[in-house]
Amino acid sequence: MTDDDRIRLLLLDALDAQRRHxxxxxxxxSDAQLRSAVLPSGWSPIGLVRHLTLGGERYWLHTVMAGEPLDxxxxxxxxxxxxxxxxxRVEAHEATDAVVQEYRDAIARSDEIVAALDLRAAPRRPEPEWPAERFPDLAAVLLHVILDAATHAGHLDATRELLDGRQHLVL
Incomplete structure (x- = not known):
């Protein structure tokens, strides 16, 4: 196994672990719990899933790396x-199961994109104001997406414990 293969495997395993988390x-x-804001900042668990779909998977991997439109x-x-x-935002008329499915679909498309790219591939649609070294390649973008997903997975752990007492890590 080459170093690039090993690094790719480590990054993808870490990303997959956070998605599963x-x-x-x-x-x-329940639908009501998914829509509940239990922290003072006011976001709901389903809103966080929407953010991970649009601001995580779709923006960073579909748009920035693959060059797909931001429409x-x-x-x-x-x-x-x-x-x-x-x-x-998740509006009241949107089904929470559909929002979760959108996340799963975005993950599947992201996996296709990542499989087709070299870790050194440059973004096809970088933001003009980014310094060149900020997100120079797929490896840097993957690390960013992993950190964002991990941070939000922790937020969901705290929210879940407040909603129904379930703990991800029992200390």
């Missing part, structure tokens, strides 16, 4: 967003 953290929650990004609606970015 997120899905496990919301598994078994999925929701318009800001301050009356609905409570000060959060629009990619956290």
């Amino acid at each position: 997120v899905l496990a953290a919301i598994d078994g929650l 999925y990004w929701p318009a800001d609606r301050p009356e609905l967003d409570d000060g959060r970015p629009a990619d956290w």
Whole structure:
């Protein structure tokens, strides 16, 4: 196994672990619990899943790395967003199971994109204001997505414990 293969495997295993952690953290929650904001910042577990779908998987891997259009990004609606970015919004008419399926679908597309790219592949659609060294390649982007997903998985752990007492790590 080459060093690149080993690094790719480590990054993809870490990303997959965080994705599974997120899905496990919301598994078994009712629709009402998924829509509940239990922390003072006001986000809901299903809103966090929407953010990981749009602001994580789709933005970083589909748009930045693969160059796909950003036409999925929701318009800001301050009356609905409570000060959060629009990619956290799940409207009342949207089914929570559909939002979770969108996350799973985004993951599947991300996996296709990552499989087709070398770790040194440059982003096809970087943001113009990024310094060249900030996200120079797929490896750096994957690390960013892993850290974001891991951070939010921890947020979901705390939220889940507040909602129903379930603990991911029993200390």
